[in-house]
Amino acid sequence: MTRPDAEHRVARSTLRVLGSAQLVDAEGMAVALPAKALALLTYLRIATTRRAHRAFLADLLWSEVDEEKGRASLRQAVMAIRQALGDGALVPNGQDLHLVAPLGCDADEFVTLASRGEYAAAVELYRGDFFLDFALPGARSYELWATIERERQRGIFLRAADAATQQLLDAGRARAAGELAARLITADDARERSWRLRLDALLMLGDLAAARVAAESMRAVLNANDVELEPATEKLLLRLQRTDAPVTGSGEAVLRAELVGRTRAFSALLDAWKSLGTAGLSVRALIGDAGLGKTRLLEELATRLRSLGARVVRVDVRYGDQEIPYALLHQLVEALVALSGAAGIAPESARTLVALEPRIRSVFEMTEPEAVGDTDLPLRRSTALADLLGAVSDDRAIALLVDDVHWADQASLQTLFAAAARNRQSRVLLVVAHRPCSLPAFSGDEIALAALDAGGTRELVESIRPLGDLSWADALAGHLAAAARGVPLLLLEAIRLLEQEALLVRGDAAWECRDPDALLARLRTLDVLHERLARLDDEMRGMLLRVALAGGELRDTLLAAPGRREGIEGTLRRLIHGGWVVGSAGRVAVRHAEIARTAIESSSSELLRTERAALTIALGGAPSLSDAEWRLRARLALEEKAFASLSAVIDRWIAADPRSRNAATWRGAVNSLLGGLASDDDVRALARF
Numbered sequence: 001m002t003r004p005d006a007e008h009r010v011a012r013s014t015l016r017v018l019g020s021a022q023l024v025d026a027e028g029m030a031v032a033l034p035a036k037a038l039a040l041l042t043y044l045r046i047a048t049t050r051r052a053h054r055a056f057l058a059d060l061l062w063s064e065v066d067e068e069k070g071r072a073s074l075r076q077a078v079m080a081i082r083q084a085l086g087d088g089a090l091v092p093n094g095q096d097l098h099l100v101a102p103l104g105c106d107a108d109e110f111v112t113l114a115s116r117g118e119y120a121a122a123v124e125l126y127r128g129d130f131f132l133d134f135a136l137p138g139a140r141s142y143e144l145w146a147t148i149e150r151e152r153q154r155g156i157f158l159r160a161a162d163a164a165t166q167q168l169l170d171a172g173r174a175r176a177a178g179e180l181a182a183r184l185i186t187a188d189d190a191r192e193r194s195w196r197l198r199l200d201a202l203l204m205l206g207d208l209a210a211a212r213v214a215a216e217s218m219r220a221v222l223n224a225n226d227v228e229l230e231p232a233t234e235k236l237l238l239r240l241q242r243t244d245a246p247v248t249g250s251g252e253a254v255l256r257a258e259l260v261g262r263t264r265a266f267s268a269l270l271d272a273w274k275s276l277g278t279a280g281l282s283v284r285a286l287i288g289d290a291g292l293g294k295t296r297l298l299e300e301l302a303t304r305l306r307s308l309g310a311r312v313v314r315v316d317v318r319y320g321d322q323e324i325p326y327a328l329l330h331q332l333v334e335a336l337v338a339l340s341g342a343a344g345i346a347p348e349s350a351r352t353l354v355a356l357e358p359r360i361r362s363v364f365e366m367t368e369p370e371a372v373g374d375t376d377l378p379l380r381r382s383t384a385l386a387d388l389l390g391a392v393s394d395d396r397a398i399a400l401l402v403d404d405v406h407w408a409d410q411a412s413l414q415t416l417f418a419a420a421a422r423n424r425q426s427r428v429l430l431v432v433a434h435r436p437c438s439l440p441a442f443s444g445d446e447i448a449l450a451a452l453d454a455g456g457t458r459e460l461v462e463s464i465r466p467l468g469d470l471s472w473a474d475a476l477a478g479h480l481a482a483a484a485r486g487v488p489l490l491l492l493e494a495i496r497l498l499e500q501e502a503l504l505v506r507g508d509a510a511w512e513c514r515d516p517d518a519l520l521a522r523l524r525t526l527d528v529l530h531e532r533l534a535r536l537d538d539e540m541r542g543m544l545l546r547v548a549l550a551g552g553e554l555r556d557t558l559l560a561a562p563g564r565r566e567g568i569e570g571t572l573r574r575l576i577h578g579g580w581v582v583g584s585a586g587r588v589a590v591r592h593a594e595i596a597r598t599a600i601e602s603s604s605s606e607l608l609r610t611e612r613a614a615l616t617i618a619l620g621g622a623p624s625l626s627d628a629e630w631r632l633r634a635r636l637a638l639e640e641k642a643f644a645s646l647s648a649v650i651d652r653w654i655a656a657d658p659r660s661r662n663a664a665t666w667r668g669a670v671n672s673l674l675g676g677l678a679s680d681d682d683v684r685a686l687a688r689f
Helices: 004-011 035-046 054-061 067-085 106-115 119-125 140-170 174-187 192-205 208-224 231-242 263-274 294-307 327-336 347-356 358-364 377-392 410-422 454-462 473-483 488-500 516-524 528-534 538-550 568-577 593-601 605-620 627-639 643-656 666-677 680-687
Strands: 014-016 022-024 051-053 090-093 096-099 282-287 311-316 398-403 428-434 445-448 581-584 587-590
Touching (some): 014 106, 035 051, 035 054, 035 140, 054 067, 067 090, 106 119, 140 192, 174 192, 192 231, 208 231, 263 294, 263 428, 263 445, 282 294, 294 398, 327 347, 327 358, 327 398, 327 410, 454 488, 473 488, 473 516, 538 568, 605 627, 643 666
Parallel strands (some): 311 398, 398 428
Antiparallel strands (some): 051 096, 581 587
């Protein structure tokens, strides 16, 4: 009979065979067992019936000796197991040995978790391959069995880790997904799909340099294994090749946190995309105050959707466009007609769209824009846009992501939502992101983003570097959440400021702080953006203000007047390094609208006039301007009430492309460039010139 203490010991012991094999007690302490006794226990625990014939077991583990010695060695191993687990743990049943102890086993739990779809828990439990690095002299049959079992367990791990990585990507947790994909590659570097998951994660993180290094490593490894790239991999590599690398400063330490506290919103948007095949057009509004992560969420959603084979159209509304009728519609039409299928719309729709945006006439083989009357113009434009959405999504679904629609003009929003209502069968996911406000004619589901609490703040901080069990970690999260009001943008700005003051240091493995009391005291007085702005030198402050005044992307060649480029590159690098602006493909923009707003509002009227003048001179010296740049030039002149200059800008705008800009009246030209920004008094003042 098993002693009560032995029964207790058996019930709470666990056999760990994933990674280093060992028997552990209730406190997690290793229980000493001879190597072959541990191997015998493992075989019986893994076996479906937990029993085996004595002669088979002796041959399995002691084939190098005669039968009598093999049986003697088996008896000694059985005795060692009983000493560890109790007399009743292993009992005879005829010529069989039967393991009856309720012994836990990590491999068994791992398989159960994976079969239930609890992939993340299963992967966490998989500490390494089954019975790894366990050599047993004279046990070739056992080693063959262990090899087969090892491959079975590894196959389950690869499938579970693959699914868990997909789940992390679908939740927007790119950093964790990338780390798990790296584990997949380590487990089997010839598995092509694991490399694709790794590249997807790096692209979602925006780490193009690491993605390109990984792509080269993948090519080398797969080539060495004679693996021919699959079409999905070739497509991903082509997307990586076509993606513009962001401009970075020399030695820049990137401060990019995980998409924290947004898993539910990200998953809801992804589910909406996946339901397009059965539900048709889907409309979602992403709502949140400035800095809560709407733009970041759209960026990562776009990356994830592209990895799933989606066509993504991204449109960013510019500050000031709300005063220009149909400014957003111009952007939408220009982006959508670039997609295959656009030429298939009805002739009437084509005429309506070309009249709106004459530059697209070549798509519809029109040599000149045709005149379109004003009768029922909003209806005809919404009908034409609905036709265009249907045409470009006929063969392949599209995601249309529109950011900052709180700055969009009302006419465009009404047209967009009316078009969506007219074409519910199109395979289109329309996502609009905006600050809390009422949108005209919106009909769809709303997804609200909230500020992060102390727990979310700690998660964000630890997505950059771990805090571990530092005594001041919880206090840091609480004070940081209060100082930044739980706004992710301000949280990152606060971290940058604390790093500048050396109160918080990004160590190689974790966050470090020499004086936690001084750190917490500083957080109580922090005014994040204003304090960081105040530390900029005159050159950096001026350039930042120049980009902010542009109200959107600006060509980097327009950052200074012609012939005055000295030092511009260095100043731009420092702004990028400090996280103030972002740059790509020769274009620059303030990293967030809240930074732009604060930079403008905290600047003196004299500095504003100086930087408007610098931007005006740079625009005037450019050999050619886009429509957005013409509007910017006109707006700058209007803000300074420089009506003579504004009149000249309007005349030059018409002269630059007379076929596309053949305005019926001069007031029509003013409306096209300035919209509602120009008051009646402004127009009367302009008339004198």
